[in-house]
Amino acid sequence: MTRISLLDLVPVREGDSVATAFANAADLAAYAEQLGYHRYWVAEHHGMPGIASAATAVVLAHIGHATSSIRIGAGGIMLPNHAPLLIAEQFGTLEALFPGRIDLGLGRAPGSDQRVAQAIRRNLSGGADQFPRDVMELQAYFADDDRQSVQATPGAGADIPIWILGSSLYGAQLAAALGLPYAFASHFAPAALDEAIAIYRRDFRPSAKLKYPYVMAGYNVFAADTVEQAQLIATSMQQAFVRLRTGNPGKLQPPVPGYYEELPMQAQAMLADVLSVSSIGTQVDVERDIAAFLRRTQVDELILTGQIFDPAARKHSFAIAMAAAKQAIAQQAGASRETA
Structure with a gap:
């Protein structure tokens, strides 16, 4: 049975404040829970006056306290902006606060331009080649792999579903190779939707986390x-x-x-x-x-937005x-x- 979820960009309205945007987001999430939506996701953006979800984990903590059962998560975290250890700690904290309700979607785009990337103080020279390595490093922190020199606390041992997000064929290929669920951003970049889904399903390799391919698509x-x-x-x-x-x-x-x-x-x-x-x-x-x-x-799932x-x-x-x-x-x- 197809699931229905909700993506909220936490919009800041003309003439309104960021504080009001957060209040509206919490109200919407609680209402979505009443309506039976499966998940409520927010997405990391930077340098955007009309989007208030830059500190994504903090916003999710706010949403978590306004709800009781709906899954909440990032759709997504732009991993090139962050050290994997920090994301493991942030989402490990969320999982401890709201057990069994946290999702972590990962994207490889910076969600910003070079000026913002420099302000974040991340070196993006590794490009696409670094993203798979960062995803696997993050998985290792959650798995409490003893080969890691540092333990994520909170985070180690947290059972947090990781998703690969994408708007091109790259994400489909990576999600298939790692045996992870895949979410396609068709709500703003629909061109490669059908091909990406076909590649993901064709090349999917079962993993300890997922036996069969699982696809979500954005829809306005x-x-x-x-x-x-x-x-x-x-x-x-x-x-x-x-x-x-x-x-x-x-x-x-x-x-x-x-x-x-x-x-x-x-x-x-x-x-x-x-x-x-x-x-x-x-x-x-x-x-x-x-x-x-x-x-x-x-x-398998539609994530609605608008x-x-x-x-x-x-x-x-x-x-x-x-x-x-x-x-x-x-x-x-x-x-x-x-x-x-």
């Missing part, structure tokens, strides 16, 4: 009671992508009626590409779109999305029984 949802309302709330995220691609990132902007239609054709084409794995509409529309995506990808300016509209959107996803999954299960 902007749902409302009418199509017009859904199209309006989607414009905040559309503005965010246009501003990011034109070198002018900022706080999340209020929705603008007719925003997409008034954009130049080049910007419309960019948004159509970046947000092609999305659904904008009512519950009926979202159910149809998610069902089609599940038929196409056969993913930056929406009004917190109440965002919660309503995720409530509609969960109801639609349940119907789509039931439809998929029914079709499978008919063909069995």
Whole structure:
């Protein structure tokens, strides 16, 4: 049965504060738990005025105290920014605070530019070649491997699922080689989705952590009671992508009626590409779109996201999305029984 999870970028709204963004995130996580979402993830970003999840482990501690059962985790930690020992200690601490609820997704992109990387004081010269080594070093800290010269305290012996994240074929290949679950960032970089999933499933090697391949995919949802309302709330995220691609990132902007239609054709084409794995509409529309995506990808889990300016509209959107996803999954299960 396909699981449904939620990715929150902890958006900082125009005219609002970081403190309010954290309060909204905790409120959303608690609501997602009530709705039956399986996981709530936040992602590491730096130097982004509109995203408040830079100190990812600290944000997750805040979320953990606002919830009681939903899995919480990083989707993800950008490992090139960190020494593996520090991540083992941070997530070992989270696991001790919230046992059995912590996930750790790892990405190889820095989640920033060179200026931020220098400010973080990490040497990125190792590039892609260093990422697999860092992942395995992190696994060794959690396993309390006595070949490590230092013990991670907390962290040693922690049973924390590690995921490999990606938006290209590289992550699929690494996750398959290490026998780890794989999450594809199709919510903003969908181009290689189908090929990456095929490579991961084809090349997957069972490990002590995972016997069979397990795929999660990102999916944007902007749902409302009418199509017009859904199209309006989607414009905040559309503005965010246009501003990011034109070198002018900022706080999340209020929705603008007719925003997409008034954009130049080049910007419309960019948004159509970046947000092609999305659904904008009512519950009926979202159910149809998610069902089609599940038929196409056969993913084990969908992680829904959607930056929406009004917190109440965002919660309503995720409530509609969960109801639609349940119907789509039931439809998929029914079709499978008919063909069995």
